[in-house]
Amino acid sequence: MEKYYQPEIECASREQIRAWQSERLKKQVQNVWDNVPMYRERMKESGVEPGDIQSVDDLHKLPFITKDDLRDNYPFGLMARPKSECVRIQSTSGTTGRRVVAFYTQHDLDLWEECCARALVAAGATKEDVCQVSYGYGLFTGGPGLNGGSHKVGCLTLPMSSGNTDRQIQFMTDLGTTIICCTPSYAAYLAESIIERGVRDQVHLKAGIFGAEAWTEEMRHDIEEKLGLKAYDIYGLTEISGPGVSFECSEQTGMHVNEDHFIPEVINPITGEVLPDGEKGELVFTSITKEAFPLMRYRTRDICILSREKCSCGRTHVKMTKPLGRSDDMLIVKGVNVFPSQIETVLMNKGYPANYQIIVDRVNNSDTIEVQVEMTAEMFSDSLSAVSSKEKELVDALKAMLGIYAKVKLVNPKAIQRSEGKAVRVIDKRNLYQQ
Amino acid sequence: MTVKQISVFLENKPGRLAEFTDVLSEHNIDMRALSLAEAADFGIVRIIVNDVYNASTVLKDAGYIFSITKVLAVEIPDEPGSLSRTVRILGDNGVNLEYMYAFTTRKKGLAYMILRVEDNQKAIEVLTASGIRPICQDELAEL
Numbered sequence: 001m002e003k004y005y006q007p008e009i010e011c012a013s014r015e016q017i018r019a020w021q022s023e024r025l026k027k028q029v030q031n032v033w034d035n036v037p038m039y040r041e042r043m044k045e046s047g048v049e050p051g052d053i054q055s056v057d058d059l060h061k062l063p064f065i066t067k068d069d070l071r072d073n074y075p076f077g078l079m080a081r082p083k084s085e086c087v088r089i090q091s092t093s094g095t096t097g098r099r100v101v102a103f104y105t106q107h108d109l110d111l112w113e114e115c116c117a118r119a120l121v122a123a124g125a126t127k128e129d130v131c132q133v134s135y136g137y138g139l140f141t142g143g144p145g146l147n148g149g150s151h152k153v154g155c156l157t158l159p160m161s162s163g164n165t166d167r168q169i170q171f172m173t174d175l176g177t178t179i180i181c182c183t184p185s186y187a188a189y190l191a192e193s194i195i196e197r198g199v200r201d202q203v204h205l206k207a208g209i210f211g212a213e214a215w216t217e218e219m220r221h222d223i224e225e226k227l228g229l230k231a232y233d234i235y236g237l238t239e240i241s242g243p244g245v246s247f248e249c250s251e252q253t254g255m256h257v258n259e260d261h262f263i264p265e266v267i268n269p270i271t272g273e274v275l276p277d278g279e280k281g282e283l284v285f286t287s288i289t290k291e292a293f294p295l296m297r298y299r300t301r302d303i304c305i306l307s308r309e310k311c312s313c314g315r316t317h318v319k320m321t322k323p324l325g326r327s328d329d330m331l332i333v334k335g336v337n338v339f340p341s342q343i344e345t346v347l348m349n350k351g352y353p354a355n356y357q358i359i360v361d362r363v364n365n366s367d368t369i370e371v372q373v374e375m376t377a378e379m380f381s382d383s384l385s386a387v388s389s390k391e392k393e394l395v396d397a398l399k400a401m402l403g404i405y406a407k408v409k410l411v412n413p414k415a416i417q418r419s420e421g422k423a424v425r426v427i428d429k430r431n432l433y434q435q
Numbered sequence: 436m437t438v439k440q441i442s443v444f445l446e447n448k449p450g451r452l453a454e455f456t457d458v459l460s461e462h463n464i465d466m467r468a469l470s471l472a473e474a475a476d477f478g479i480v481r482i483i484v485n486d487v488y489n490a491s492t493v494l495k496d497a498g499y500i501f502s503i504t505k506v507l508a509v510e511i512p513d514e515p516g517s518l519s520r521t522v523r524i525l526g527d528n529g530v531n532l533e534y535m536y537a538f539t540t541r542k543k544g545l546a547y548m549i550l551r552v553e554d555n556q557k558a559i560e561v562l563t564a565s566g567i568r569p570i571c572q573d574e575l576a577e578l
């Protein structure tokens with residue numbers, strides 16, 4: 001039996017969800033207009049006033065904001081509440097430049113933890129469970145988010161934080177952990193370590209919530225098999241609140257977005273046009289219930305697809321695919337969106353090294369795409385037909401993935417240009433912006 | 436009764452074959468035979484050399500992708516019809532011939548062919564039974 005943390009919200013009718021969204025969006029637009037100078041300026045520049053936003057259908061009239069806007073307004077520029085009303089700061093693990101900091105009122109923390117609680121219950125959590133949170137704690141949102149969600153569900157919560165694998169396994173076996181929350185790579189590492197120590201039979205995990213980084217279906221199956229649990233994906237951004245913006249249900253075919261708090265849109269990253277469900281584009285979020293740090297049409301740079309098809313779990317909130325790439329990397333070839341990550345996936349599935357180069361050109365007014373792949377000893381043989389048929393297999397697999405023909409060119413190892421030790425992935429010879 | 440053939444991956448770029456043969460000659464590797472097979476955008480060059488170990492070390496250092504395959508080298512009379520007779524013997528006995536090429540020696544009156552077949556053992560049997568003798572690696576060096 002599927003369980004819900006807030007069934008009246010998670011399984012609400014589409015009309016009800018729309019009504020909540022419209023009402024909350026209107027309030028939020030007024031809030032940022034009144035309290036955040038940047039939003040007021042941007043809206044004025046776009047010729048939009050709060051009165052123009054009457055329902056969720058008017059959302060597209062609002063201007064976008066980007067991560068650069070967050071950096072430019074660091075630290076307090078985008079706050080919509082005075083500091084005295086805020087109770088928490090979290091921050092991104094940004095590697096370069098200024099960090100992004102997000103502020104939370106008590107209300108904001110509650111709604112975030114509620115979202116995480118929904119994810120935990122969708123993974124089967126109840127008050128009988130022991131939930132080990134092995135995400136990092138601190139400025140990173142992973143630990144605090146799932147910790148809060150676990151409390152809300154009533155699980156016995158183990159705030160382990162990341163690292164110290166021996167202690168993780170010790171507690172897991174001694175205290176009977178049934179639910180583990182961590183990054184998928186750490187889950188894979190834990191699985192290996194548990195098997196190595198020969199304590200697999202003392203582990204009683206039933207579910208894992210694994211997010212904060214990209215992982216594949218193969219990895220999911222591997223972790224599920226080794227740890228004997230069901231592995232659930234979770235998505236979130238510190239800017240928007242943290243993990244729990246969307247989460248997987250028992251169907252494991254995408255993550256339900258908590259639409260009563262966050263309105264997702266998918267846009268064409270070049271034109272900004274809103275795309276219909278089922279089309280691939282950049283994910284944009286508007287946080288309609290957050291008080292301290294509301295983001296309006298925030299461009300995540302994650303590429304994904306939204307789907308409103310009925311889900312077997314009974315939840316009615318829209319589902320998003322896991323991020324399929326980054327919008328910064330997207331190429332448009334013959335009118336089709338192509339991501340280097342898709343090509344990389346095909347190469348890896350077919351056993352080629354992930355060392356490749358994509359060359360896009362325009363010949364006789366028609367786009368061409370060539371994928372240069374480094375030959376390996378394993379792929380090579382003395383038979384021309386054997387090598388040719390492997391090459392053809394790769395062409396077919398690329399066509400299936402991209403939807404267009406891409407020429408494959410096999411090249412010598414190390415033939416692919418490198419710049420400062422890193423391979424140059426894409427060479428676009430079309431000069432599209434100089435015509 | 437087989438000899439070792441080195442097959443090397445070549446990108447389809449002008450000058451690649453010359454570059455390859457230069458590498459070999461710089462290291463004093465003497466080729467007994469060379470054949471080039473080309474697809475639309477890459478090629479495979481197959482060579483027979485006396486010192487396979489030395490040649491493969493040189494190719495490895497030069498960054499080439501290659502494989503080593505056991506093939507048959509047969510001595511056939513340098514006269515009309517003897518090549519087709521050899522091919523027919525293989526065909527009649529159900530031995531699949533993938534490719535073949537000739538190589539020359541200092542011996543007069545005899546021609547040598549490299550045969551790449553699916554089943555070396557069976558090919559050796561049927562050829563020997565018909566009086567055609569595949570030579571081995573050591574003999575190759577003496578030719």
Ligand SMILES: [Zn+2]
Pocket residue numbers: 249250251256311312313314315
């Ligand atoms: Zn579902």
